[in-house]
């Protein structure tokens with residue numbers, strides 16, 4: 001932590017600011033804590049995130065968790081990308097604790113990422129956890145590196161998907177998932 005504080009102190013100096021002025025005195029400490037939190041996913045594993053919350057269930061119907069908020073950092077600029085994640089799977093004897101789906105999203109998004117890899121890692125984790133007949137993950141996100149700087153496009157949204165098993169093989173399964181995630185629920 002001390003090392004990261006030192007780096008933030010140097011960073012603030014490098015942009016020409018006075019690290020000793022009142023408003024900035026505690027900033028290296030706060031920034032280090034924030035940056036550590038934003039990258040806390042490196043210290044988690046699938047096993048401890050799941051905490052054994054895997055349950056036997058004889059349903060074979062599609063399970064969807066949609067609109068999971070997502071905050072990650074783009075690995076090219078260390079700027080946030082922010083959006084929503086939708087996860088679906090087709091159980092094969094086992095289901096996963098509802099909150100654990102969101103925790104898996106958290107674990108991988110609290111790392112330096114590109115959206116494509118993040119999408120795939122979430123799908124692979126669900127596959128590993130419960131070996132379902134298929135997994136689908138869709139992420140829609142806005143990248144601050146494209147909004148605040150660079151090409152400065154405020155409204156573009158990146159959509160990525162990872163489809164495994166029956167979601168990849170069967171168009172009807174994929175369509176059912178895409179229809180359900182696009183449905184408006186009051």
Ligand SMILES: Nc1nc2c(ncn2[C@@H]2O[C@H](COP(=O)(O)OP(=O)(O)OP(=O)(O)O)[C@@H](O)[C@H]2O)c(=O)[nH]1
Pocket residue numbers: 074075076113114115116143145146149150151
């Ligand atoms: N595919 C993909 N690209 C990303 C993601 N996040 C950022 N990028 C892109 O990574 C690229 C890095 O390009 P560079 O030309 O090396 O960097 P740059 O000069 O800062 O690029 P500009 O953003 O175009 O100014 C940019 O096109 C970013 O938009 C992501 O999650 N997925």
Ligand SMILES: [Zn+2]
Pocket residue numbers: 074075076077078079143145146
């Ligand atoms: Zn970026």
